[in-house]
Amino acid sequence: MAPRGVLPRRLDGVWWPYSRDLLTQLPLLLAALPTAWGHVTGVTVNATAWSAAPGRMFVANQVVRLHKSVAAPDTVVLLAPGHGRWDLLVVAPDTTEEAAESLMAAALDDPAAGPDGGA
Incomplete structure (x- = not known):
């Protein structure tokens, strides 16, 4: 997870x-x-990046609604009523450890930029 600071961040963490x-x-x-972060009740994922999933699932005795989008291919958005919204960069499962470490460091290093360093 990204450290909290005074500047807004595009990403709150990496998964x-x-x-x-x-x-x-x-x-x-x-x-x-x-x-x-409270109880996450809504999750938005890229529809093409994940295996098929229902519109909701039961997690830790709670219902979590799943929303599928194509707007942000490399992110997952978590919503917790009364607590906030968190955007996480998703590193592809088949990414090498070296590449994943580089992506995670870049994503969490710059408060205003994402994994591409703001480019």
Whole structure:
């Protein structure tokens, strides 16, 4: 997760899932989030980047609504009512460790830029 600061960030963190199986990977992500983020009830993912998934799923005894979009191909958006919205860069599961580390460092280093350094 990105450190909190005074400048706005395009990304709040990075997620490097083990596979494109959203039904398996999303519960792992949600379980790893800081408790201060509250309960995530809505998740927006890129429709073409993930295996088929229903419009909602049951995670940790809570319903999470899944929204599919093509607007942000490399991100996932998490919504927690009363707590906020978090945008995470998604590193493709087949990315090498070296490339993933570089992407994660770049994404979280510059408050105004994403993984491309603002270009």
